Amino acid sequence: MTAKDIAKITINLVIIYLIGGLLLAVVYAITSPIKFQKEKAEKEAALLTMIPEADKIEKRGDWHPHEKHAEYYAALKCSELITKSEKDEKTGEIKETKECINPQDIGYIAEGFGKGYSSYIHILTSVDNSFQVKRIKILGHGETPGLGDEIEKDYFLKRFENKTVDTLVVVKGETQDKVEAITGATISSRAVTEDGVRKGVEMLKEKLSGEQNKEQEKEEEYGSHS
Amino acid sequence: MAHTHKSNLELIKNGMFSENTIFRMAISLCPSIAVTNSLKNGMALGIAVVFVQTMVNVTISAIRKFIHPKIRIPIFMLIIAGYVTIIDMVMSTYFRAIYAQIGLYIQIIVAFASIFARAEVFASKNKVIPSFMDGFGMGVGFLLAMIVISFFREFLGKGELFGITIVAGKPLLIMILPAGGFLAVGLLMAFFNWIDMRFYGGKGASGV
Numbered sequence: 001m002t003a004k005d006i007a008k009i010t011i012n013l014v015i016i017y018l019i020g021g022l023l024l025a026v027v028y029a030i031t032s033p034i035k036f037q038k039e040k041a042e043k044e045a046a047l048l049t050m051i052p053e054a055d056k057i058e059k060r061g062d063w064h065p066h067e068k069h070a071e072y073y074a075a076l077k078c079s080e081l082i083t084k085s086e087k088d089e090k091t092g093e094i095k096e097t098k099e100c101i102n103p104q105d106i107g108y109i110a111e112g113f114g115k116g117y118s119s120y121i122h123i124l125t126s127v128d129n130s131f132q133v134k135r136i137k138i139l140g141h142g143e144t145p146g147l148g149d150e151i152e153k154d155y156f157l158k159r160f161e162n163k164t165v166d167t168l169v170v171v172k173g174e175t176q177d178k179v180e181a182i183t184g185a186t187i188s189s190r191a192v193t194e195d196g197v198r199k200g201v202e203m204l205k206e207k208l209s210g211e212q213n214k215e216q217e218k219e220e221e222y223g224s225h226s
Numbered sequence: 227m228a229h230t231h232k233s234n235l236e237l238i239k240n241g242m243f244s245e246n247t248i249f250r251m252a253i254s255l256c257p258s259i260a261v262t263n264s265l266k267n268g269m270a271l272g273i274a275v276v277f278v279q280t281m282v283n284v285t286i287s288a289i290r291k292f293i294h295p296k297i298r299i300p301i302f303m304l305i306i307a308g309y310v311t312i313i314d315m316v317m318s319t320y321f322r323a324i325y326a327q328i329g330l331y332i333q334i335i336v337a338f339a340s341i342f343a344r345a346e347v348f349a350s351k352n353k354v355i356p357s358f359m360d361g362f363g364m365g366v367g368f369l370l371a372m373i374v375i376s377f378f379r380e381f382l383g384k385g386e387l388f389g390i391t392i393v394a395g396k397p398l399l400i401m402i403l404p405a406g407g408f409l410a411v412g413l414l415m416a417f418f419n420w421i422d423m424r425f426y427g428g429k430g431a432s433g434v
Contacts, residue, residue, distance in 0.1 A: 001296075008296045016301055020308040027312050029317040038322060140326055146263070146384050146402040
């Protein structure tokens with residue numbers, strides 16, 4: 001290899017890297033703010049649907065199911081909601097701010113992950129004050145289409161209403177008080193119910209029942225019978 | 227392949243039919259099985275491949291005299307990776323629902339044999355316009371294959387098309403499972419070979 005070759009190769013690579021890097025930077029600069037906003041809006045919209053009666057959702061802390069970062073929230077109901085209109089002097093826009101008087105916890109929401117058949121299932125679970133499940137929502141998953149992805153369907157999600165830590169158990173076949181598995185997707189059903197939702201409710205109970213209700217004792221060994 | 231003498235139309239048809247990535251060359255089969263369980267996903271990946279294949283061919287053809295032959299392969303890889311990253315960022319921003327399901331396969335377009343092969347075999351030896359036609363034809367050929375496979379798999383497996391129920395129940399559940407992907411690709415490949423041999427006097431797939 002001559003010096004000329006070396007020089008040419010160097011110039012080749014430098015130019016390609018520069019142009020490629022510039023191009024990627026431009027696309028990133030355009031897309032990333034939109035992406036960030038969409039992600040935030042999606043999550044907020046999902047949280048509000050979990051407890052529709054709530055006036056406000058407030059983050060209470062973080063936890064780490066399956067070494068992933070997840071958050072939990074409290075749903076607040078205000079005894080009075082005052083809307084104030086404020087005019088911005090500079091832009092002339094009218095800004096509405098809501099003031100919440102005497103907020104009370106009416107429920108909690110846990111974000112969680114369940115280890116499914118081929119993916120981690122990303123779940124939101126909402127519970128009321130007595131830690132009974134109100135509703136659950138699947139935010140994302142990679143389960144088998146046609147079988148495991150039935151966990152997104154309403155008929156399955158309905159099976160979680162009013163369940164507690166003790167009744168969040170998957171049963172094959174018909175059941176009155178437990179959660180019936182989806183035919184052909186027992187692993188996905190179990191991942192949602194026992195790994196995702198139940199651990200979320202247990203976590204909420206452990207972290208929040210103390211501050212809410214001191215005499216309520218912590219029962220249940222952590223997932224010992226799963 | 228040396229400098230091409232084919233017309234533009236012949237180049238496009240070549241990629242779509244006689245050298246169809248999936249049914250004739252039998253390369254890039256992984257995504258053709260992984261994402262074809264619904265028509266929407268199959269089409270989304272196909273469109274991403276049309277974009278990457280065309281842009282890579284045009285870019286490489288445009289700079290083919292400037293690239294030093296000793297480092298042409300790393301440079302091809304850089305160009306392919308660049309365009310894949312662009313389409314990845316665009317799709318994850320504007321088509322979030324589809325991206326959630328096929329995002330992983332968008333990223334592995336980087337390693338598609340079909341894209342790399344056309345860069346080396348065709349674009350690095352031909353002018354920009356024929357390279358554009360070749361890349362576009364190859365990309366559309368891949369897209370068509372994805373549409374055909376996912377049409378049969380979604381219809382037979384779920385009784386749906388584009389997520390809309392056509393037939394109640396699940397006529398042939400195995401078709402949307404991974405095993406069904408192999409069945410669908412194999413049977414369709416056999417079918418197209420049969421047409422080729424029966425009506426056009428072909429000798430069947432080259433089976434490279």
